Amino acid sequence: MAISMFIQKSFRPKTADGWCLDVICYRDTRHFDPRRKPVLMIPGYAMNVFILNFHPTGMSMIEYLCAQGFEVWAANLRGQGASIYIGEPGPEKNASKRRRLSWRRGARAARAPKYGFRELSLVDFPCARDFALAHSQTSATEVHAIGCSLGGSLLYAYLAHNPRDHQIASMTAIGGPLRWDDIHPAMRAAVRFPILTGLIPTRGTRQAARVMLPVLKRVPRVLSIYMNAQQINLDDSESMVQTVEDPSSRLNYQIARWVKNRDLHVDGLNVTEALAQLNDLPILCIVANADGIVPVAAASSVCDIAGKCTTKILQVGGDGNDWYAHADLFVSENAQATVFKPMGDWLYAQPLIQADRI
Template structure:
């Protein structure tokens, strides 16, 4: 696999977004649209290029002929703050950052395509749909939800407790989350795996490289904390005054919904709801995990057999639509 190409992209709001492209010339198939992967909350794009045992999501898609792009939104990964404000929310991420990333992909793709396919991971799904709701002329073809959501139908008690008060959620500032995760992850895996299994199940994922996995962890953002708390209470996703949940029925993008059977961050009922209500005539749903191999939120990227269970079906769907 060729080394990723790295870019810094001006989002026109004082940030330079870190983007990567993996496009091996020997495997990239003509006619396929470029794929842009959008991270979720409290994470960056590192995890898309990492797997403890096999091919990562990026590597698996590229091996099947796709030109694959990742982006770090503001406050994530290698993205650089130049003069941009630190006060931003989901609207800025969905409208400004995702738009800048899509424009860069369409302008620089080697595929010749004039549209892009989006893979939204966790909150990245909400940002993808918020983007097409707020920027309806955006050149987006297909959308994949990977453990993502638009409307809260259910919330795990831990999540509901953590975001129980919008005011409190918006006031708390947590720093050094990655360092704390580096210490806590191996300890929880040994002494309290049931607590960790809300996010990552030790029965399904090899945690021996947890010190590398935590490179994807980012500090939470107070404004987005408040917005998530309000979103959970309201149910519907509202971004920049637009009720994205209500607009789902009018969307016609080909859509694949990937649901983890034991997800404690985005419960299956919440994740699959997007599939149930979207207006797309071309839509598929993929349930991942069973009693023997319970798949939690992050297991979708990291579990044993992820290439066959998750990554290959995504590649096949995007190839066919």
């Protein structure tokens, strides 16, 4: 019986405002190269890291990067995966009560304060990054940050607030929007009234996906805004829905305002304008040619805005039945060849850790 050399270990770093995050480290001991800076992956809207280590027919994105020698960290921020709200530090007499409540998912949802872009980008991301660097098997002081969908936008927000001291060696945005100069009609309708968008019930999303996905795969045209059903094997939809999370109502409101107004504002800062001052950061934008969620213009807009950085656009998808939508970037039949490999090659070409730190 073959012994797997793929290591997966979970950690629970704590934020200053009372969240216990769910951060997972992956390493393939057969290929691990300690000279390479670690990768830190941030999942997107209403999703967790499951989809990054899952593929219906082949190697997952995380498995591929580990096979290239990278140590990969994937962070479930607040509201994602097994992240839980345990309350802000207080008197010791309340500690046992917080511990009892913290592991009850229902209690977490009821007690946790609302959150949005500020908390996710300016509190959770640096917490996960600092933890990954402190516990890495490398001697790196920077990470290769990969933002998936909205995860890319969270990285943009962090960089806008920290254009110099960010401890990011490179950034990859996979279908990650910045400026909304092009919007799909369905998205435009959904965000027309931001206040109403923020009032939409957000419970039971995974259960709804579990019921709807097997039905919708029979009518692929309905799914086309999000995925090309001819590119993805949907037979294991039960596993696929494990990546779905309930969204945040405050985040929904903020996204609606952002899409409607085009520019993202986080904690009083115009992220688009601030990124124009970002210097010397390698940025790779991976975009799907027929993405109805994040159109090409939105997913590649940082390349025009961050003019002082070295940027590259990888557009995936062709003509006929070979077009790519949002989800295809992660789980399409050919994702390893069209997305994982070129991304891995780009990361592999980035500078190694300095010899005196190894």
